[in-house]
Amino acid sequence: MERKIKQQVRGYKTQDGAGVNLVRVLGNGTVQEYDPILMLDSFDSTNPDDYTAGFPMHPHRGIETISYVYRGYMTHRDSLGNEDTIGDGEVQWMTAGSGILHEEKLPASERLLGVQLWLNLPAKNKMVPPAYHSIKNSEIEEIELENGKLRLLAGEFQGTKGYLSKYLPLDYYDIHLDPNASIVLNTDSERSVMVFTLLGDAYIGDALIKEKTAVKLTSGDHVKIKATDKNTQVLFISSTLLAEPVVWGGPIVMNTKEELNKAFNELKEGTFLQNKISY
Template sequence: MTQFRKVLAIQAGQPTSDGAGVRLTRVFGGPGVELFDPFLMLDEFGSDKPDDYIAGFPAHPHRGFETVTYMIEGRMRHEDHLGNVGLLQGGGVQWMTAARGIIHSEMPEQEEGVMRGFQLWLNLPGKTKLEPASYQDIQPENVPRLTTQAGVDVTVMAGQFDDGQVQQAGAVQRPDTEPFYFDLHIPAGASISPRIPDGHRVLLYVYEGSAELAGHPQAIDTSRLARLSEQGEVQLHSASGAKVLLIAGKPLGEPIVQYGPFVMNTREEIEQALRDFRDDKLTA
């Protein structure tokens, strides 16, 4: 008998603002983040009102983790202390490994229209938290996409997509946390069963429509995040059509100590990050 992953919890995000006042929904993050290991935060932003996003995210620091920005609509410009400049646009992905430290800005490259996307924070193991920072700007044409035999459109941002019939490597592969990051567009009446290794944390975020998960009696509605057990298969179906982010990764099982944009393993390391930032040594 097929064993399906169980739904451990379903939750809604909370409205908040970040940067210089950008309005967004914090899907998860903050107290209790250990339950999402190796992930630290997921933000959803989306508005056609310039006042909600125009102030952007002026220069700010990070240390100890990775940020993954997936843009659905709109244009955002990235600049950092390493000299990187990148234009993030619809269908593109920015993968930034802050590691020891990076200071960057993300500012709208538009004054009107829709700005929509997601930012995911992925933890780094203690052994690599102080390695040099790096940055990848992956344009839409370089992000792998496929359509399954059932008609599901899949964007493969990270990891390896495999449903037993078609396989596709993602734009990014990462060690230690071994993340999978897919955007699934499921037409009405279709199903999909991506293979995810046992032991991986699996999160499903329905950002449009409604989806059903095999073994769970209730549908997962729009703007709901489902956290699944670490064993078994994942089989998604949508009676009416849905767009779903599937996020999975290997838990690190390390202490998580966070202070704003710094995520380390101990309080002492956080205090050192604060001193380094104050003394202009964060990125040294």
């Protein structure tokens, strides 16, 4: 059965961090439908004043943040002592788990283009040790398609394996299609699948979807993605439905109000970090 559009969400312009202009596509109001993806922020600017303020040091617990910077750069620093820069096609994968502090700096570049996802952690894994991993271009397979290419950011595609998520399975593809080209992706019918049109409009199934739109797909074993008469770049994201309670407060996402209150109390008391910081 072919997957079709179940819901679509176009983002709205907002600011976050120290004054970063971005488009927030998924958030509190889309949690249930897009489970386990909690948030999707899109960045697309040729004006460094839109983003160089960055995201100063802040806490997270209960989630994983996955940043894909297709153009431009992002420098990460955290309370575990990690400091790393990704850019021009690379991925930053941070497991907040029991608690981490991190900052993200966005140096000036010709263009900043990418997205950040928040992937929920299952209740049993909410308090796992925090960790950071970057997926460099040398680790990302580029698979040639007829009239396009697929960049395997994470997961598996037709037997080719990329970075494998530790807590929830995640297939994450960056698909580039030439004008009027198409691709049919086979999908596990039990998976929760969404697509985001990063650059250009695209046909998902038979529906024309505008640029910077997230679409949740119905269940099925395949989906067809087709470019218009212009180049198209879409992100395909497939994972496992959690169907667990979500209690969300700012940078922290837990399963109960008590867990959320405990996290904020620990922040006030200075006991939030359960792993020794290096500075």
